[in-house]
Amino acid sequence: MFRDKIKVLDCTIRDGGLINDHDFDVRFVREVYKAVSAAGVDYMEIGYKNSKKLFPAKDFGIWKFCDDADIHKVIDGIPSKTKISVMVDVDRVDVDDVLPKKDSPVSMVRTACYVKDVDKAIHLANQFSAKGYETAVNLMAISRALDNELTECLHQLEEECRANVIYIVDSNGALYQETTEFLIKKAKSILKSKEVGIHAHNNQQLAFGNSIEAIIHNANYVDATVYGMGRAAGNCPLELMLGFLKNPKYDIRPILDLISKEFIPLREKLEWGYIIPYAIAGILDEHPRAAIALRESSEKENYREFYESLVGEVEE
Amino acid sequence: MFRDKIKVLDCTIRDGGLINDHDFDVRFVREVYKAVSAAGVDYMEIGYKNSKKLFPAKDFGIWKFCDDADIHKVIDGIPSKTKISVMVDVDRVDVDDVLPKKDSPVSMVRTACYVKDVDKAIHLANQFSAKGYETAVNLMAISRALDNELTECLHQLEEECRANVIYIVDSNGALYQETTEFLIKKAKSILKSKEVGIHAHNNQQLAFGNSIEAIIHNANYVDATVYGMGRAAGNCPLELMLGFLKNPKYDIRPILDLISKEFIPLREKLEWGYIIPYAIAGILDEHPRAAIALRESSEKENYREFYESLVGEVEE
Helix, strand or coil: CCCCCCEEEECHHHHHCCCCCCCCCHHHHHHHHHHHHHCCCCEEEEEECCCCCCCCHHHCCHHHCCCHHHHHHHHCCCCCCCEEEEEEECCCCCHHHCCCHHHCCEEEEEEEECHHHHHHHHHHHHHHHHCCCEEEEEECCHHHCCHHHHHHHHHHHHHHCCCCEEEEEECCCCCCHHHHHHHHHHHHHHCCCCEEEEEEECCCCCHHHHHHHHHHCCCCEEEEEHHHCCCCCCECEHHHHHHHCCCCCCCCHHHHHHHHHHHHHHHCCCCCCCCHHHHHHHHCCCCCHHHHHHHCCCCCCCHHHHHHHHHCCCCC | CCCCCCEEEECHHHHHCCCCCCCCCHHHHHHHHHHHHHCCCCEEEEEECCCCCCCCHHHCCHHHCCCHHHHHHHHCCCCCCCEEEEEEECCCCCHHHCCCHHHCCEEEEEEEECHHHHHHHHHHHHHHHHCCCEEEEEECCHHHCCHHHHHHHHHHHHHHCCCCEEEEEECCCCCCHHHHHHHHHHHHHHCCCCEEEEEEECCCCCHHHHHHHHHHCCCCEEEEEHHHCCCCCCECEHHHHHHHCCCCCCCCHHHHHHHHHHHHHHHCCCCCCCCHHHHHHHHCCCCCHHHHHHHCCCCCCCHHHHHHHHHCCCCC
16 A cells, blocks of 8 residues: 655755766766656656856756746656655755746755754755745754754744655665664654655665665655765665655656666766775765765775774874 | 674675685685684575485585585684584485484574475474574565464464574665664564574665664674675675674774775686666565676666566566
8 A cells, every 4th residue: 555645756866966066968967857857756756956156057967056947948848747856965065056946947955954054954945935936944963863853843844844854865865774763753742834855865875775764764855866876875776766665656667767878878988886985985974075085086995994084083 | 882793694605606606616615614613704605405305416416415525625724713504495405315413514594485485494494493493483575474373384384384584685786774664573473482583685785784684683693605605686785784793703804905805806717796687576575586687688787678678577
């Protein structure tokens, strides 16, 4: 018996864009949109809304900015019930860049923040709600959040924020099932009027398992990416999530085709997935940035030295 | 607080041998033994005891037979507390090939069987127990076992079998956490006098997650392999399991070195891991043999056709 409330958000292009400065061509993104639409995926997150005042457009791919005109190039002419989502980071978005919902192809705006920045996120999310969008707040680096601060943050979101969904984001890929269960139950107990979501990273091959765990404990929004593509170790693979979910509206086959035709060749050019330095970062609950730097160096396979360098940094 | 009763069995060479007809050279196996010994791993399973009357020795690597003389070539001169395990299949072992424990470097003999063959497995395991070995029975293809037959099988094992450990084996890589929980709880409720173990396959990237799930529900024996090497999608990665377990006797670093030096180059020659046809087989709860055949064909990336071929076989 499936749970109709479960919504799958594909963030392949958005999270994958962190590997290549958001530089996917329109043809490729159209192929992804076609496939996730045919697969019955509920949302597709296509990139970030960043201010061009802060980031020169010439230095990045177009999905760092997600101009509505570029989104139209992707979606126009493709039959679809899949809604478009964009992500914003606090302090990096120009709210005026986001048109009222009625004038935009975007349906959902998700604001990403650390627990400490929740006031800024609430301020942003409420503005996007006022413009008519579905909104979400994605709480990043949740494995590093202190429990008392997370409690306060969740109460604030429940009381002050108009966002429909609050996501638990395991940026470090550090969570095991027991902590995932703890965090989802905690969020559900405070966020009485909202849905809870999960965005997992796959450093320890637990992105799918933790997403299932979150679903078991009544998270209804799950993020996934095609073939797990995403920064560093990547994310919960969409094909596995669709294979798991029982809602007959989902169809895994268009995603299988997409992987065969587009993602097997792409994986030769972009690196993501189960790679030991990312696993080490997950085990040690560290941000992947040091592991990403290692993978770009000549010492990319020196795992023990990398491990020692991280555990050696302990100070009283 | 760690649970002292948890024992980790490395089956890299045994399960990995299913990819290359058990043809690892002694130098390589010594490197694995050195590393798992230094890492504090409790057992290392080195291969199968198959009858040379059934399988001509010239057609296979030496780890299909595990002669004691070959085991000595691996372990002699290496300081270690890691015990050696061998696996036997029902109907494929000559019991007389297994010397009394006091004359052998082997500590544990594990008998693999399907639920339907449990009588044969009990008969074998009891003989190995009588020879002085620690013994286990590994119940394969558990996702296909009918509940009433599994119940009877577990009662028989509890009452008639001298094996110390009974393993739940997810041969198809089809289990999710909820069924893993169900099976481990069921086994624990019947096998009052024995330990319960888990051997997971990684088709759906759930081998580690399901092994954690089994540990949560009091399985104390867990199988893992270096870098997840094993047939098809492979197994629970040993490095992740050691990163998870809290017992200070375990040290992940020798395994990190071993992966850098031996397994990254090996992966260029042998294929295992997250590969879509194995994921499909797991999702559909099928044995990986059709997916293995596909990967050896020119149609290795034709995922949709492979999926259709499996779901098209449904008959009333």
